[in-house]
Every structure is written in structure tokens, then in C-alpha cells.
Amino acid sequence: MPSLQWSDALVLDLPAMDDTHREFVDLLALVETAGDETLQPHWRTLVDHTDEHFGREDQWMQATRFASTSCHSVQHQVVLQVMREGIALAEAGDLDAIRQMARELALWFLQHAQSMDAALALHLRSVGFDPLTGTVAMPQVLPARLLHGCGGASCPDSETAEPVVQAACP
Numbered sequence: 001m002p003s004l005q006w007s008d009a010l011v012l013d014l015p016a017m018d019d020t021h022r023e024f025v026d027l028l029a030l031v032e033t034a035g036d037e038t039l040q041p042h043w044r045t046l047v048d049h050t051d052e053h054f055g056r057e058d059q060w061m062q063a064t065r066f067a068s069t070s071c072h073s074v075q076h077q078v079v080l081q082v083m084r085e086g087i088a089l090a091e092a093g094d095l096d097a098i099r100q101m102a103r104e105l106a107l108w109f110l111q112h113a114q115s116m117d118a119a120l121a122l123h124l125r126s127v128g129f130d131p132l133t134g135t136v137a138m139p140q141v142l143p144a145r146l147l148h149g150c151g152g153a154s155c156p157d158s159e160t161a162e163p164v165v166q167a168a169c170p
């Protein structure tokens with residue numbers, strides 16, 4: 001059975017984000033239940049989907065006053081880099097590394113969705129952001145300066161925080 005299954009605990013009430021997250025959970029389940037002969041292509045599909053998923057969220061953040069170096073975007077970069085390294089490991093025949101990575105990814109995603117993505121969904125709704133058109137209905141409530149944290153309650157928003165600190169947040 002896959003480590004991560006879709007449930008109400010993952011719903012963030014932002015359909016564009018929820019749809020992508022549901023797809024992510026389904027693709028990760030395919031990886032976790034794949035036999036050796038299909039593990040590598042399923043992992044590649046998951047990496048490509050995650051590249052688009054993270055890229056879209058990064059665009060939404062930058063459209064609503066998050067710095068491109070916000071801790072949320074930095075975490076995306078770090079995780080995607082590790083996933084790409086997984087492609088190389090699989091090509092070298094190390095399928096156990098992919099299976100281990102998939103289990104860790106399931107744990108990471110649950111935490112990420114419920115913290116950073118939840119904070120982003122709240123922020124996007126608060127400024128009336130439409131993910132389909134990229135428009136902000138209430139630009140007057142956008143933050144006056146760039147946000148460097150992830151917007152979560154426990155996340156510091158310091159322009160001087162070191163990237164490595166930001167990556168560890170929250």
C-alpha cells in the first residue's frame with residue numbers, strides 16, 4: 001500500500017493547487033507500487049510533474065509579492081534537485097534508492113502541503129488571486145515589501161535570513 005493517500009487532510013480549498021496535489025499523490029503511489037521494470041519511467045513522470053507543480057507555485061508566489069528566494073521556493077529547488085539525482089541513481093541501476101526516496105518524499109509532502117502550501121493557499125485567497133488568469137482581485141492588500149518567509153505562523157520573514165535557514169523553515 002502506498003505511504004501517502006489522498007484525504008481531506010490534504011485539501012487546501014484552492015482547486016488549482018488541490019488538483020495538482022491529488023495528481024502528485026497518485027503518481028507517487030504508482031512509483032511506490034511499481035515493479036522493477038516500470039519504476040524508472042514512473043519516477044521520471046513524477047519528477048516532470050513535480051517540476052511543473054513547483055514552477056507553478058513559484059510563479060503564483062512571485063505574482064503576489066514573495067521573493068524568488070523565499071524559503072518555500074528554496075525548498076522546492078532542494079527537493080527537485082534530489083529527485084533529479086534519483087533519475088541518475090535509477091539509470092545506474094540503484095532502484096532501492098528510488099524506493100527509499102519515494103517513502104521519504106511521501107513524508108515530506110504531507111508536511112509541506114500542510115505548512116508551506118497551506119500558507120500559500122491562504123495568502124492567495126486573501127489577495128483574491130486567480131490561478132487560472134494570474135490576476136489579483138485585491139492588489140491593495142498585497143504586502144508592501146517582498147516576503148522572504150513562507151507566510152506560515154512559525155516562519156520568520158527576514159530579508160537577512162540566510163538561505164539555508166530559510167530552507168529549513170518552518
Ligand SMILES: [Fe+2]
Nearest residue numbers: 021053057117
Ligand atoms: Fe504544492
Ligand SMILES: [Fe+2]
Nearest residue numbers: 057112116117
Ligand atoms: Fe509548495
